[in-house]
Amino acid sequence: MTDEETIARERIERLQSMAREAVRERRDERAREYVRRARRIAERHRLRLPRDFSHSICRSCDTFLVPGNNARVRTQSGHVVVTCDCGEQARYPYA
Template sequence: MSDDQIAEERIDRLAAFARSMTLAGDEDRAREAVRLANRIAERHRCGVPRRFERFTCDACDAYLIPGRNARVRLQEGSHVVVRCDCGATARYPYGE
């Protein structure tokens, strides 16, 4: 296994851990997992999976779960608006 494959596998495991910690209510441990995953991705120059990237807050590093600590809305036009409890907003395109 190469270093990049190990890094990608570790990022995937940290993403799953962050999700489970957020669901369990331990948001501080979830934030640490998100920060660690981002540091590993930077160090190895590999990206994080799109689902992980879109469900983490850039401002506070929280793992976002719609309905629990994030609000997700479809805005007229063609983008999704995700708002974290901290007030940070992210917009992503969808559709054609």
């Protein structure tokens, strides 16, 4: 892993924590901007977003999802179904 990749991963992690904090403060638009920046950094450096981060964002509207606040989480036949307020659903398997 190069120094650039390390720096990019650190920036993505920092943006994730900033997005989480912005949602707690009810600053949804700011959180959305942090998510967009993290995605751009990952694309630019050909990195994947960390799994906990990618499972916490809506692919449709770039919202940072917080269950009970702006997302609904349900289990359904071996999958976790996360539904954003915009109506987008994401399904993740669980063992």
